[in-house]
Amino acid sequence: MSKLAFRNVWVEYGSKIVLEKVDLEVADGAFVSIIGPSGAGKSTFLRLALGQEAPTRGSILLDGEPLSPEPGPDRGVVFQRYSVFPHMNALDNVTFGLDCAGSPLRGRLGGKDKKLAREAAKALLARVGLEHNFKTYPRALSGGMQQRLALAQALITRPRILLLDEPFGALDPGVRLDMHALITELWTEHKLTILMVTHDIKEAFKLGTRVVAFDKRRHDPQAPHRYGSTAVYDFPLDDKKSRAVPPVLKGLVST
Amino acid sequence: MRRLLNARPRVGGRLLLGLLPILALVLLYLVIATARHTENPRDKITPIPAAMAAGIQTMAFEPDPRTGEVPLVADTKASLSRLGIAVGLAAATTLVLGLTIGLLPYVRASLGPLVATISVIPPIAVLPILFIVFGLGETSKIVLIFVGITPVMVRDLATHVAAIPEEQIVKAQTLGASTWLTLLRVALPQALPRLIDSLRLSLCPAWVYLISAEAIASDVGLGYRIFLVRRYLAMDIILPYVVWISLLAVIMDLALQAWSRTSFAWAHPPRNVR
Numbered sequence: 001m002s003k004l005a006f007r008n009v010w011v012e013y014g015s016k017i018v019l020e021k022v023d024l025e026v027a028d029g030a031f032v033s034i035i036g037p038s039g040a041g042k043s044t045f046l047r048l049a050l051g052q053e054a055p056t057r058g059s060i061l062l063d064g065e066p067l068s069p070e071p072g073p074d075r076g077v078v079f080q081r082y083s084v085f086p087h088m089n090a091l092d093n094v095t096f097g098l099d100c101a102g103s104p105l106r107g108r109l110g111g112k113d114k115k116l117a118r119e120a121a122k123a124l125l126a127r128v129g130l131e132h133n134f135k136t137y138p139r140a141l142s143g144g145m146q147q148r149l150a151l152a153q154a155l156i157t158r159p160r161i162l163l164l165d166e167p168f169g170a171l172d173p174g175v176r177l178d179m180h181a182l183i184t185e186l187w188t189e190h191k192l193t194i195l196m197v198t199h200d201i202k203e204a205f206k207l208g209t210r211v212v213a214f215d216k217r218r219h220d221p222q223a224p225h226r227y228g229s230t231a232v233y234d235f236p237l238d239d240k241k242s243r244a245v246p247p248v249l250k251g252l253v254s255t
Numbered sequence: 256m257r258r259l260l261n262a263r264p265r266v267g268g269r270l271l272l273g274l275l276p277i278l279a280l281v282l283l284y285l286v287i288a289t290a291r292h293t294e295n296p297r298d299k300i301t302p303i304p305a306a307m308a309a310g311i312q313t314m315a316f317e318p319d320p321r322t323g324e325v326p327l328v329a330d331t332k333a334s335l336s337r338l339g340i341a342v343g344l345a346a347a348t349t350l351v352l353g354l355t356i357g358l359l360p361y362v363r364a365s366l367g368p369l370v371a372t373i374s375v376i377p378p379i380a381v382l383p384i385l386f387i388v389f390g391l392g393e394t395s396k397i398v399l400i401f402v403g404i405t406p407v408m409v410r411d412l413a414t415h416v417a418a419i420p421e422e423q424i425v426k427a428q429t430l431g432a433s434t435w436l437t438l439l440r441v442a443l444p445q446a447l448p449r450l451i452d453s454l455r456l457s458l459c460p461a462w463v464y465l466i467s468a469e470a471i472a473s474d475v476g477l478g479y480r481i482f483l484v485r486r487y488l489a490m491d492i493i494l495p496y497v498v499w500i501s502l503l504a505v506i507m508d509l510a511l512q513a514w515s516r517t518s519f520a521w522a523h524p525p526r527n528v529r
Contacts, residue, residue, distance in 0.1 A: 052425055071428035082420035085427075087444040087521050096440065097430035107436040137521045157430055 009058035020228035033208030041229040076159030083150035094121035097157035144175035164196040302491040310491035341400035349408040357416025374406030396468040403464040404457040448522035
């Protein structure tokens with residue numbers, strides 16, 4: 001049973017072709033790492049999945065239904081930066097999703113609902129290791145803590161798909177390892193389907209159940225913009241297989 | 256020897272250094288005033304402190320025999336109410352227009368060019384039109400201030416709102432926020448501290464327009480008074496009035512700053528002492 005399907009998807013900006021002939025099926029519960037050189041359309045692919053952008057040709061289906069053409073609560077997202085709201089403390093950042101769902105007019109829950117929302121948010125914050133920072137504003141949190149907060153914020157609405165755009169790219173190596181452990185645990189606990197764009201090829205193979213590499217299949221030196229990128233390699237990984245980076249990818253992405 | 260750019264005054268020293276030029280200017284004035292006064296005791300251009308005290312006494316502590324009101328109090332009330340109404344209206348308009356222009360592409364496309372065009376018209380040039388349309392009463396003065404400061408504030412706020420990272424707007428939508436909730440809970444709170452900053456900067460032109468309007472057509476107000484007594488070279492009244500206006504402006508600025516710091520602490524990162 002496939003969940004998210006890309007059928008012959010093309011993205012063109014005028015005469016420039018960014019993505020061509022992307023055919024991908026993402027199964028329920030998969031953790032797909034997306035890699036590729038700069039400018040290979042990884043971020044465009046994520047924007048498609050997010051609904052921030054519509055394909056020029058082809059279709060994107062979620063459970064057989066065309067994907068809604070704008071971002072919605074069924075797909076959570078964590079960006080490399082600016083994922084949390086600077087004017088809300090950690091707790092308010094996390095309850096925001098529940099506020100929106102429960103109070104379409106004021107955007108703030110009241111009474112018993114508010115109490116329940118705060119309890120849920122506190123539990124989730126404690127889960128990601130921010131139990132001592134409920135009242136802290138993002139500015140006062142370290143980069144790693146901000147990304148933990150962003151994860152909690154995204155997970156409160158129980159999205160079916162979590163999209164990660166280089167979520168750990170700006171973090172120190174040690175913090176990054178902690179975050180790898182956290183995201184793997186959250187993926188299992190929340191039964192998420194994850195699409196993660198990353199520059200770090202080792203991270204891609206360490207975390208993913210599947211690694212998809214984007215690159216241009218053809219190259220015209222006279223008109224480089226006329227050929228777009230597509231999924232050139234697709235590695236399904238299971239635990240028995242070695243998670244070493246295949247030699248064929250060595251030239252594709254610098255590690 | 257330490258480089259000059261690394262030498263920093265201490266807190267007490269900073270205060271003293273800041274006061275010194277002001278004291279020097281006051282002293283310079285006193286020297287000139289005394290010299291002129293000794294030469295010509297009836298000199299009106301540079302009144303000595305005693306003359307200014309007498310001027311303050313008449314304007315600030317004795318009721319005008321004709322109206323029965325203390326002039327300084329009446330003038331201050333009139334001017335501040337004009338300024339307050341105009342600035343309040345400007346802030347409310349700025350909030351509505353700035354937020355929608357900054358956040359909604361359709362509103363930006365339709366109103367952006369209009370606001371940009373209006374903001375380049377020198378407000379004083381439309382003052383005659385305002386007098387013709389709204390008469391010489393309170394309305395035209397309030398409208399002048401409003402027209403003078405609002406377009407720039409709208410443009411500033413719209414730019415600020417448009418510069419909210421795309422990531423935040425997308426994030427809000429993935430958390431289920433509608434256009435209205437994104438405006439209310441993401442854009443508005445981040446726009447308010449900027450609006451206060453913008454108000455602080457706009458108070459200066461607001462005073463200019465207020466005093467211009469009062470100078471041309473009014474019967475009460477701080478600007479009216481200083482232009483009235485100008486005819487008698489009454490520097491002993493003009494100078495205290497100017498000091499009073501400056502004091503009011505400084506108090507408003509500090510009050511706005513304090514409001515921003517207490518209500519929107521997240522927007523004020525702790526400053527490195529330098």
